[in-house]
Amino acid sequence: MEQVAVLGAGSWGTALSMVLADNGHAVRLWGHRPEQIKEINTKRTNEKYLPGIELPELIVGYADLCQALENVRTVVLAVPTKAIREVLGNVRQCLKEPITIVTVSKGIEPDTHKRISEIIEEEMGSLLQDVVVLSGPSHAEEVSLRHPTTVTVSSKNMKAAERIQDLFMNHQYFRVYTNPDLIGVEIGGALKNIIALAAGITDGLGYGDNAKAALITRGLAEIARLGSTLGANPLTFSGLTGIGDLIVTCTSVHSRNWRAGHLLGKGKKLDEVLDSMGMVVEGVRTTKAAYQLAKKLGVKMPITEVLYDVLFNEKNPKDAVDSLMSRVKTHEMEDLVNILDKSEQEK
Numbered sequence: 001m002e003q004v005a006v007l008g009a010g011s012w013g014t015a016l017s018m019v020l021a022d023n024g025h026a027v028r029l030w031g032h033r034p035e036q037i038k039e040i041n042t043k044r045t046n047e048k049y050l051p052g053i054e055l056p057e058l059i060v061g062y063a064d065l066c067q068a069l070e071n072v073r074t075v076v077l078a079v080p081t082k083a084i085r086e087v088l089g090n091v092r093q094c095l096k097e098p099i100t101i102v103t104v105s106k107g108i109e110p111d112t113h114k115r116i117s118e119i120i121e122e123e124m125g126s127l128l129q130d131v132v133v134l135s136g137p138s139h140a141e142e143v144s145l146r147h148p149t150t151v152t153v154s155s156k157n158m159k160a161a162e163r164i165q166d167l168f169m170n171h172q173y174f175r176v177y178t179n180p181d182l183i184g185v186e187i188g189g190a191l192k193n194i195i196a197l198a199a200g201i202t203d204g205l206g207y208g209d210n211a212k213a214a215l216i217t218r219g220l221a222e223i224a225r226l227g228s229t230l231g232a233n234p235l236t237f238s239g240l241t242g243i244g245d246l247i248v249t250c251t252s253v254h255s256r257n258w259r260a261g262h263l264l265g266k267g268k269k270l271d272e273v274l275d276s277m278g279m280v281v282e283g284v285r286t287t288k289a290a291y292q293l294a295k296k297l298g299v300k301m302p303i304t305e306v307l308y309d310v311l312f313n314e315k316n317p318k319d320a321v322d323s324l325m326s327r328v329k330t331h332e333m334e335d336l337v338n339i340l341d342k343s344e345q346e347k
C-alpha cells in the first residue's frame with residue numbers, strides 16, 4: 001500500500017481520496033483552508049463539497065503542503081486549472097526527489113493554450129518523474145456514493161499510467177482504463193465543459209432534448225476537429241474521455257458547467273452565476289482558450305464561437321442559438337471525410 005498526497009480538498013480531490021482509501025492507501029489530503037482541514041480530521045466530513053458523506057479513516061487532512069509531500073512519490077493534483085501554476089510553485093519548494101503527478105483537472109490555459117500535462121512539465125522540470133492524466137465521466141458526488149464509474153488514464157510513459165491504473169482501480173465501483181493518446185484524453189476532458197455550458201443554456205431557455213442531442217453530437221464534431229488538428233487520435237473522442245464525458249456533463253444536474261449554463265439561459269449575468277456556484281466552472285476559461293486556439297489554427301468551432309460571445313461579449317443566449325441555426329447549409333460528415341482524407345494522405 002502506498003502513501004499518496006492529494007492536493008486540493010474540493011469535490012474531486014476528496015472523492016478520489018475516498019477511492020484511494022477504499023483501496024487501502026494512506027491519503028494525505030492537502031487543502032489551503034485550515035478550517036476545512038480541521039473539519040476533515042475532526043468530523044470526518046467535507047460538508048461544503050460532499051454533503052452528508054463520511055470520510056474513511058485512511059484520509060488525513062493536511063494544512064501544511066510540505067508536510068503532506070514528505071516522502072511521497074505519487075501526488076494527485078486536484079485544484080482548478082487557474083491555481084495549478086501557483087500550487088506547483090509551492091510544491092517545488094518542498095521537494096528533494098522527483099515525483100509522479102496524477103492530474104485530474106480539466107482545462108486548457110488561455111493565452112498559452114497549454115494542456116495541463118504541459119503546464120506540469122514546464123513548472124516541475126527535473127522534479128517530475130512522470131505525469132499521468134486521469135479523466136472520464138465521473139462526477140464526484142456519485143463517486144463518493146460508490147456508484148459505478150469508469151475513467152481513463154494516459155501518459156507519455158504507459159508504464160506510469162498502468163501503475164496509476166492499479167492504484168485507483170476498485171473492482172466494486174471504480175474501473176480504470178488506459179489510453180496512450182494523451183492529447184486526445186486531455187482535449188476531450190477540457191472541451192466537453194464548453195459544450196456542457198451550451199447545453200445548460202439551451203435547457204435554461206426552455207428548449208428540449210432535440211437541442212441537447214444536437215449540441216452533444218455537433219459539439220463532439222468540433223472537439224474532434226480541434227483535437228485531431230492538435231495531434232489527437234480521432235477515435236479517442238468516441239471513448240470515455242470524449243463522448244462519455246460529454247454525455248455526463250451535458251445531462252447531469254451535478255455538472256457545475258451545465259448548472260452555470262442553465263442560469264445563463266435563465267437570464268442571469270456571468271458574474272452573478274459564478275458568484276453563486278461556490279465551485280469551479282472550468283468551461284468559462286476553457287472557452288476563451290479554445291476560441292483563441294481555433295482562430296489561431298483556422299479550425300471551425302461554431303458552438304465555441306457563439307458561447308464565447310455569450311460569455312465575454314454579452315450576446316443574448318437566444319440570439320446565440322438563432323445564429324447557430326441560421327448558419328449556411330453543410331454536409332454532416334464533412335469533418336469525418338476530412339479527418340479520413342488526412343489519415344489516408346499520412347499513410
Ligand SMILES: NC(=O)C1=CN([C@@H]2O[C@H](COP(=O)(O)OP(=O)(O)OC[C@H]3O[C@@H](n4cnc5c(N)ncnc54)[C@H](O)[C@@H]3O)[C@@H](O)[C@H]2O)C=CC1
Pocket residue numbers: 008009010011012013031032033049078079080081083086087104105106107138139140141278279280282
Ligand atoms: N467535481 C467533479 O466531479 C470533477 C472535477 N474535475 C476537475 O477537477 C478540478 C477540481 O474541481 P473540483 O474539485 O470539482 O473543484 P471544487 O471547486 O469543488 O474544489 C476546488 C478546490 O481547490 C481549492 N483551491 C482553489 N484555489 C486554490 C489555490 N490557489 N490553492 C490551493 N487550493 C485551491 C478550493 O479551495 C477547493 O477546495 C477541476 O479542474 C474540475 O474540472 C474532474 C472530474 C470530476
Ligand SMILES: O=C(CO)COP(=O)(O)O
Pocket residue numbers: 106136137138139193196245248249254255256257258280281282
Ligand atoms: O468533469 C466532470 C465530470 O466528468 C465534472 O464536470 P463539472 O465540472 O461540470 O461538474
